[in-house]
Amino acid sequence: MSKERIKIAEELFDIMPPEYQDLVKRATFGNEQRGWKDIGNAKELIEEHSLCAGCPESMAFRYILASLPNPEDTVMVGSTGCTSLVFPHVAVHNIHSLFGNQNAIASGLKRALSVRFPGQVKDVVVLAGDGATVDIGLDMTLQAWFRQEKFTTICFDNELYANTGGQESGLMQKGFVAKMAPVGKTFEKVRLPEIARESGCHYVVNCTVSKPNLVEKVIKNAIHIAREIGPTYLQLYTPCILEIGKNSMEGLQEMRDSEKPTERFAYKEYVSEPAKELLAELAAKEKERKAEAKKQLAGQTA
Amino acid sequence: MPTSYKVLPGPEHFLPPSAASMGIRLPDPGQAHIHGTIVTEEEAMEQAARQFLSAKVPTIFPGPLVLWAWNEKAAHKAKAVRHLYETIKESVTPSQQAMLIPMPDYRPKYPKINPEIEINPNHPNLTIWHNKIDACMFVGVHCHQANLSLKIIRGGTNCYTIAMCAQAGHEDAMLSIRDATADKILRLADWVKKLKGSVPPPA
Ligand SMILES: Cc1ncc(C[n+]2csc(CCOP(=O)(O)OP(=O)(O)O)c2C)c(N)n1
Ligand code: SF4
Ligand SMILES: [Mg+2]
Numbered sequence: 463m464s465k466e467r468i469k470i471a472e473e474l475f476d477i478m479p480p481e482y483q484d485l486v487k488r489a490t491f492g493n494e495q496r497g498w499k500d501i502g503n504a505k506e507l508i509e510e511h512s513l514c515a516g517c518p519e520s521m522a523f524r525y526i527l528a529s530l531p532n533p534e535d536t537v538m539v540g541s542t543g544c545t546s547l548v549f550p551h552v553a554v555h556n557i558h559s560l561f562g563n564q565n566a567i568a569s570g571l572k573r574a575l576s577v578r579f580p581g582q583v584k585d586v587v588v589l590a591g592d593g594a595t596v597d598i599g600l601d602m603t604l605q606a607w608f609r610q611e612k613f614t615t616i617c618f619d620n621e622l623y624a625n626t627g628g629q630e631s632g633l634m635q636k637g638f639v640a641k642m643a644p645v646g647k648t649f650e651k652v653r654l655p656e657i658a659r660e661s662g663c664h665y666v667v668n669c670t671v672s673k674p675n676l677v678e679k680v681i682k683n684a685i686h687i688a689r690e691i692g693p694t695y696l697q698l699y700t701p702c703i704l705e706i707g708k709n710s711m712e713g714l715q716e717m718r719d720s721e722k723p724t725e726r727f728a729y730k731e732y733v734s735e736p737a738k739e740l741l742a743e744l745a746a747k748e749k750e751r752k753a754e755a756k757k758q759l760a761g762q763t764a
Numbered sequence: 765m766p767t768s769y770k771v772l773p774g775p776e777h778f779l780p781p782s783a784a785s786m787g788i789r790l791p792d793p794g795q796a797h798i799h800g801t802i803v804t805e806e807e808a809m810e811q812a813a814r815q816f817l818s819a820k821v822p823t824i825f826p827g828p829l830v831l832w833a834w835n836e837k838a839a840h841k842a843k844a845v846r847h848l849y850e851t852i853k854e855s856v857t858p859s860q861q862a863m864l865i866p867m868p869d870y871r872p873k874y875p876k877i878n879p880e881i882e883i884n885p886n887h888p889n890l891t892i893w894h895n896k897i898d899a900c901m902f903v904g905v906h907c908h909q910a911n912l913s914l915k916i917i918r919g920g921t922n923c924y925t926i927a928m929c930a931q932a933g934h935e936d937a938m939l940s941i942r943d944a945t946a947d948k949i950l951r952l953a954d955w956v957k958k959l960k961g962s963v964p965p966p967a
Contacts, residue, residue, distance in 0.1 A: 467834075468832075469832065469833040469834075470831060470832060470833065471830060471831055471832065471833045471838065471839055471842030471843075472833070472839070472842070472843075473842045473843045473845070473846035474826060474830065474831050474842050474845065474846065474864075474866065477826075477864055477865070477866050477881075478831065478866055478868055479866070479868060479878065479881050479882050482868050510874065510875070512874045512875070547874075550871040550872055550873065550874065551871075551873075551874070
């Protein structure tokens with residue numbers, strides 16, 4: 463795991479467009495402490511995005527890509543929807559799957575990677591919209607969890623089909639009227655986090671992406687637990703400002719309003735017993751690492 | 765089956781047929797092809813050198829397999845590609861402009877690529893039109909992307925395409941050498957040097 467793997471041929475370095483030179487020189491590959499605080503200081507693993515201006519999905523992408531613990535050995539699996547517009551700009555291996563198939567593709571991929579690279583850490587992360595995860599792909603989503611496939615599923619929940627102009631989704635709130643769903647939703651928002659828990663996920667979080675440090679924490683937990691124990695699921699509220707009639711600056715406030723204790727995106731977390739043990743182990747190691755770093759720093763300044 | 769089809773500079777039309785579907789077959793090891801006709805590798809080397817020397821804007825498009833130093837072989841090939849470019853640059857007249865433009869990525873790039881400094885396989889014609897490139901060589905581009913791109917170039921431009929292919933060659937290029945190594949790229953540079961001054965520059 464290091465930058466050694468991502469090197470431009472010396473003789474052709476000068477002709478590479480600057481964004482690739484930057485990736486090699488300033489991205490945080492190989493740094494296990496990477497996180498959202500690198501944004502603005504290091505080269506991000508995302509170039510320009512083609513989402514609507516101010517779309518919270520773009521913030522979510524930035525925080526997630528900054529927090530992947532092992533980007534050079536991570537493969538992301540996406541699905542059709544607004545998220546798929548971003549993947550072509552992402553400097554992490556990724557596969558665009560047929561709409562809804564993402565968890566089936568990720569299952570095969572994860573297994574193939576374990577056979578092809580035994581003993582090496584290879585993380586697989588699914589990132590898809592709510593339509594892909596909960597409606598058209600629900601079968602694949604659930605079956606992967608039942609089978610205890612070792613990868614993370616992230617759902618960008620914007621409570622409708624944004625990319626096709628605003629149709630009803632299972633994660634839409636009851637009563638909501640969208641541009642292409644004029645009658646209004648007649649049943650409750652599907653409780654996928656609870657279903658995930660009952661289906662065998664070892665770590666489930668339901669939250670918004672208003673706080674980058676929180677996104678970093680849940681991403682790292684979800685990936686470490688998936689690596690060692692079994693499936694994990696994150697449902698992140700990334701409101702479609704276009705469809706709910708907000709302007710570019712209002713996405714953050716919308717998320718803050720929706721994460722109040724009585725609201726539907728109040729922080730909810732489930733951690734299985736084996737996952738709790740793993741997190742405690744990781745926390746103890748991190749504490750040790752920090753104490754060691756402090757000791758070394760004191761030694762240097764003495 | 766014998767075919768009368770020839771892989772020639774375009775513009776052929778909006779959706780040119782794949783040369784394979786027109787009966788063009790790939791060369792066997794040790795061979796190459798020019799316009800779809802099987803020739804010896806040496807003949808193809810000479811013809812490729814002539815194309816570079818007679819073009820207004822002879823260009824090399826190195827792809828990810830040589831741009832990234834992912835193993836020692838790739839690093840050697842990159843060195844050879846640079847040498848070939850420098851040789852072409854030294855061998856052409858001041859009215860000709862040799863170029864070395866990378867294809868760093870196969871992802872479609874939004875909102876647009878900068879055609880002055882890169883080429884993208886999904887719309888290679890933009891870079892060719894912008895720089896008025898009339899002869900180019902692909903090297904280090906994965907087969908599928910090269911085929912796609914070579915066909916688009918044949919469809920929409922009059923550029924002469926050469927494929928220095930590390931596998932079995934490309935029937936969609938006008939000239940293709942197969943099993944490319946750093947040595948073969950250097951041999952092509954030797955041909956350019958040898959023919960320097962003997963090929964009339966473009967009018
Ligand atoms: C198999 C298939 N069915 C339908 C579609 C059409 N389609 C494209 S995007 C989309 C909705 C995506 O909604 P969601 O997953 O919530 O993502 P969002 O755009 O909201 O981020 C649909 C139905 C498709 N591309 N493929
Ligand atoms: S349509 Fe909605 S979800 Fe899609 S990019 Fe625009 S604001 Fe974001
Ligand atoms: Mg959606």
